[in-house]
Amino acid sequence: MAETTIKDIAKECGVGVSTVSRALNNHPDINPETREKIMKVIRETGFVPNNSARNLKRSDARSIALIVKGISNPFFSDMIRIMENYAQTQRYTTILRHVEPDEDEVNVALQLVKECRLRGIVFLGGNFTHDNKKLKLINAPFIFTTIGSIAGDAHKKIWYSNIAVDDRAESCKLVSYLIGLGHRNIALITEGLGEPSVGKLRYEGYRDALEQHGIPFDEKLVMEVDQDREPYSMKNGYNAAKRLLNGESKFTAIFCEADILAIGACRAVFDKGLKVPHDISVVGYDGIEMGNYYRPRLTTIKQPVEEMAEEGIELLFSVISGKSEHRNIIMPAELLLRESSSEANEARE
Amino acid sequence: MAETTIKDIAKECGVGVSTVSRALNNHPDINPETREKIMKVIRETGFVPNNSARNLKRSDARSIALIVKGISNPFFSDMIRIMENYAQTQRYTTILRHVEPDEDEVNVALQLVKECRLRGIVFLGGNFTHDNKKLKLINAPFIFTTIGSIAGDAHKKIWYSNIAVDDRAESCKLVSYLIGLGHRNIALITEGLGEPSVGKLRYEGYRDALEQHGIPFDEKLVMEVDQDREPYSMKNGYNAAKRLLNGESKFTAIFCEADILAIGACRAVFDKGLKVPHDISVVGYDGIEMGNYYRPRLTTIKQPVEEMAEEGIELLFSVISGKSEHRNIIMPAELLLRESSSEANEARE
DNA sequence: TTGTACGCGTTATCAT
DNA sequence: ATGATAACGCGTACAA
Numbered sequence: 001m002a003e004t005t006i007k008d009i010a011k012e013c014g015v016g017v018s019t020v021s022r023a024l025n026n027h028p029d030i031n032p033e034t035r036e037k038i039m040k041v042i043r044e045t046g047f048v049p050n051n052s053a054r055n056l057k058r059s060d061a062r063s064i065a066l067i068v069k070g071i072s073n074p075f076f077s078d079m080i081r082i083m084e085n086y087a088q089t090q091r092y093t094t095i096l097r098h099v100e101p102d103e104d105e106v107n108v109a110l111q112l113v114k115e116c117r118l119r120g121i122v123f124l125g126g127n128f129t130h131d132n133k134k135l136k137l138i139n140a141p142f143i144f145t146t147i148g149s150i151a152g153d154a155h156k157k158i159w160y161s162n163i164a165v166d167d168r169a170e171s172c173k174l175v176s177y178l179i180g181l182g183h184r185n186i187a188l189i190t191e192g193l194g195e196p197s198v199g200k201l202r203y204e205g206y207r208d209a210l211e212q213h214g215i216p217f218d219e220k221l222v223m224e225v226d227q228d229r230e231p232y233s234m235k236n237g238y239n240a241a242k243r244l245l246n247g248e249s250k251f252t253a254i255f256c257e258a259d260i261l262a263i264g265a266c267r268a269v270f271d272k273g274l275k276v277p278h279d280i281s282v283v284g285y286d287g288i289e290m291g292n293y294y295r296p297r298l299t300t301i302k303q304p305v306e307e308m309a310e311e312g313i314e315l316l317f318s319v320i321s322g323k324s325e326h327r328n329i330i331m332p333a334e335l336l337l338r339e340s341s342s343e344a345n346e347a348r349e
Numbered sequence: 350m351a352e353t354t355i356k357d358i359a360k361e362c363g364v365g366v367s368t369v370s371r372a373l374n375n376h377p378d379i380n381p382e383t384r385e386k387i388m389k390v391i392r393e394t395g396f397v398p399n400n401s402a403r404n405l406k407r408s409d410a411r412s413i414a415l416i417v418k419g420i421s422n423p424f425f426s427d428m429i430r431i432m433e434n435y436a437q438t439q440r441y442t443t444i445l446r447h448v449e450p451d452e453d454e455v456n457v458a459l460q461l462v463k464e465c466r467l468r469g470i471v472f473l474g475g476n477f478t479h480d481n482k483k484l485k486l487i488n489a490p491f492i493f494t495t496i497g498s499i500a501g502d503a504h505k506k507i508w509y510s511n512i513a514v515d516d517r518a519e520s521c522k523l524v525s526y527l528i529g530l531g532h533r534n535i536a537l538i539t540e541g542l543g544e545p546s547v548g549k550l551r552y553e554g555y556r557d558a559l560e561q562h563g564i565p566f567d568e569k570l571v572m573e574v575d576q577d578r579e580p581y582s583m584k585n586g587y588n589a590a591k592r593l594l595n596g597e598s599k600f601t602a603i604f605c606e607a608d609i610l611a612i613g614a615c616r617a618v619f620d621k622g623l624k625v626p627h628d629i630s631v632v633g634y635d636g637i638e639m640g641n642y643y644r645p646r647l648t649t650i651k652q653p654v655e656e657m658a659e660e661g662i663e664l665l666f667s668v669i670s671g672k673s674e675h676r677n678i679i680m681p682a683e684l685l686l687r688e689s690s691s692e693a694n695e696a697r698e
Numbered sequence: 699t700t701g702t703a704c705g706c707g708t709t710a711t712c713a714t
Numbered sequence: 715a716t717g718a719t720a721a722c723g724c725g726t727a728c729a730a
Contacts, residue, residue, distance in 0.1 A: 003463055003488065005723055016701040021725055031699060046486070048463035052410075053723035055401040056706050071430065077421045084447060096445040098433060114352055115400035137395070139352065234642045267642045293583045293616045295644050354707055365717040370709055380715055402707035405722045 061117035063093040069125035082309035165333040171205025182344035185251035237264025259284035281341040296339035410466035412442040418474035431658035514682040520554025531693035534600035586613025608633035630690040645688035
């Protein structure tokens with residue numbers, strides 16, 4: 001029941017193994033005829049080279065990894081698809097690895113790179129700062145994406161790439177828009193402020209906006225989600241909003257750090273017998289497709305997912321092939337004004 | 350820049366490579382002291398054995414694959430997580446592979462099994478019948494899940510597993526419920542009837558229900574989604590519903606073969622200035638979390654995702670370890686009566 | 699252009 | 715209990 005190997009093919013064709021290998025890898029110095037003969041047998045047999053043996057031998061193992069923190073966020077699925085497809089066009093194998101919220105994505109990468117001889121890594125989600133010492137140990141080029149950007153870092157000497165929107169600025173933009181609508185008491189549903197996450201950047205953007213408009217910061221209006229398996233979930237948005245609504249602080253708008261949280265928050269508002277946006281405006285962040293189907297359509301910051309994925313994966317591959325250096329790319333995001341926000345009405349008690 | 354290998358560790362510890370290997374794999378015949386000494390060095394070095402070399406040599410490669418058709422359906426993310434976690438507890442590596450709608454999942458499996466020496470495969474999504482000849486070529490135990498069940502097959506001699514709900518019966522149950530509410534003109538938004546997919550089973554359940562209640566079948570009320578990249582998407586639900594609404598046939602309810610389609614369909618109804626369920630009832634299938642946050646909450650058939658994932662992966666592993674035979678498991682589904690369905694009002698023209 | 703032989707890092711078999 | 719060594723399947727330098 002042993003799988004057929006390159007030897008079997010060689011024997012079958014009456015040639016040496018190296019000739020088969022050459023046929024397999026489009027090597028130049030091989031007689032087109034023998035090549036065709038061999039490929040025919042390969043097709044008939046359905047032979048597929050053993051990946052382990054290949055990677056073991058090859059100096060360039062032709063595989064990259066996508067390390068995703070937060071699979072259940074639909075935000076990532078498109079990006080994953082685009083990146084996988086691109087890798088395939090480069091004849092690379094993609095290893096897709098999920099990371100639980102309590103796992104350290106850098107440790108996972110460290111392990112994976114050794115296990116699988118990766119040629120490159122994309123981190124999706126997770127924290128935006130990491131232990132540099134550990135990062136240095138990753139023996140392959142890597143890029144971060146959708147984990148936030150820090151504009152000030154752009155000039156620093158960089159040895160890995162980052163591609164993201166300017167979360168702090170975009171977040172500030174969104175909250176400023178709410179303020180412009182007359183909202184003064186704006187609640188925030190946030191991922192949690194302990195970690196250096198995008199959540200924190202968006203939180204800072206929120207504070208920036210308040211400060212710029214001379215609105216005092218009220219920490220009672222900041223609600224962290226449950227330290228759950230998955231911070232960005234509808235359930236967390238729901239629970240956090242419920243706590244806010246049952247609290248004593250009054251507010252006329254909620255800024256949720258992700259659309260998926262906003263959807264949960266809307267549900268909590270409805271369950272309270274209130275209307276969005278009439279009683280409370282609810283805005284999100286990310287621009288997931290669902291936001292356009294939800295009722296009301298979600299006002300949000302739309303991240304350019306497709307473009308980020310494309311630019312990111314192209315960048316990684318040009319770094320791998322030595323064609324380009326690492327870069328720090330800040331993508332533009334778009335403020336989508338839709339139905340879940342409106343002018344502030346009287347703040348509820 | 351070469352990675353550290355088992356040899357380096359051996360040299361460092363002043364022992365042979367086989368001793369290191371024994372320490373690494375919890376072999377019985379090794380002195381606990383030397384074992385501890387070696388493990389200490391391994392921890393300090395951060396050494397990780399090369400997976401390719403391992404799989405190459407090992408008879409039991411300790412890896413399984415999850416082959417997923419339709420990543421963007423949030424329905425699958427929970428299942429994937431549960432299965433990955435379970436595999437990890439068995440110290441197995443999980444290879445997650447997405448399949449595009451136009452790819453053949455069996456071909457992918459065939460290739461993967463050879464490339465990676467898989468010990469088992471889970472198919473999520475995709476068609477429910479396949480070329481048996483090809484299936485026989487898959488050199489590893491495999492199970493299908495969420496691709497529909499055919500009750501009549503239960504007695505057949507089986508050499509692979511299937512775990513799913515009885516899509517036809519559940520679908521019939523749901524449509525019968527609508528009929529019970531007084532609906533006579535019930536539209537169907539379906540995946541497409543060319544392929545032997547769950548879509549087809551649900552379509553048959555729809556027809557069963559009509560027939561049982563003596564309602565004539567009207568093919569004008571059956572709307573196939575666009576042959577898109579991804580059949581189950583909100584966009585497809587939206588477009589299909591729009592075509593129905595702009596058509597000449599009248600109806601008071603729409604049965605969508607997936608919740609994600611139903612959400613799109615609701616949006617189309619709203620855009621037309623109509624109300625769900627007052628003017629048109631919209632029901633879905635799957636029981637995704639979003640259905641409970643949407644407004645109105647979706648009436649649907651809830652598949653027991655967690656249980657299916659758990660039972661499925663456990664079954665696969667017990668087949669792998671020879672502890673059990675392949676089985677054909679039909680899971681119970683639940684009819685969730687929520688807000689998107691109500692008694693039929695006058696059919697719109 | 700083609701074939702032979704070696705080595706990639708690991709595990710398993712056999713001595714010791 | 716431990717160490718030397720032969721595989722595993724493939725790519726490639728080198729010889730032919």
